[in-house]
Amino acid sequence: MTRAIGLGISIxxxxxxxxxxxxxxxxxxxxxxxxxxxxxxxxxxxxxxPCPSCGMTTSFxxxxxxxxxxxxxxQPMGMLLALACACTVWAGAYVAISGKPVHxxxxxxxxxxxLFWILGFFILxxxxxxxxxxxxxxxxx
Numbered sequence: 203m204t205r206a207i208g209l210g211i212s213i214x215x216x217x218x219x220x221x222x223x224x225x226x227x228x229x230x231x232x233x234x235x236x237x238x239x240x241x242x243x244x245x246x247x248x249x250x251x252p253c254p255s256c257g258m259t260t261s262f263x264x265x266x267x268x269x270x271x272x273x274x275x276x277q278p279m280g281m282l283l284a285l286a287c288a289c290t291v292w293a294g295a296y297v298a299i300s301g302k303p304v305h306x307x308x309x310x311x312x313x314x315x316x317l318f319w320i321l322g323f324f325i326l327x328x329x330x331x332x333x334x335x336x337x338x339x340x341x342x343x
Contacts, residue, residue: 204302204303205298205301206298207297208293208296209294211293211294212290212293212298215288215294218262219262219265219266219284219291220266221238222259222262222263222266222284223266223267225266227260227263227264227276228263229342231260231277231340232246232256234262234263235260238259243256251335252328252332252335254279254328256335257331259280260277261274261276261277261278261279261280261283262280262287264342265281265285265288266284269342275342276341277331278327279328282320282327
């Protein structure tokens with residue numbers, strides 16, 4: 203059962219990265235999700251302010267295309283999540299092949315502080331997205 207769960211998680215994360223690789227990154231820094239048939243961000247359309255997840259798909263797309271600098275620039279949290287997704291592909295494959303759980307590896311992470319730092323990084327990434335959007339610096343060519 204552990205192997206099947208590891209394989210499922212690995213395949214799910216790999217699928218996300220493969221879908222991102224199949225998209226074309228939007229040069230404006232947001233909107234790559236439109237390639238999946240999804241609607242535009244309502245907050246960005248109505249208020250002109252990016253929501254906390256604006257640029258995430260574009261960031262994943264740049265990451266999947268191998269441009270980590272562009273991925274980080276357009277949405278730092280998106281790059282961090284894409285990196286976590288890529289690491290999870292390998293961790294899931296490790297569990298699927300070895301049958302060993304990853305508890306030992308996860309125990310090395312400082313759980314309480316890690317959540318605090320991730321939340322802080324999420325807020326800073328959103329502030330960065332707002333700044334580059336309002337300054338006209340958003341996007342990557």
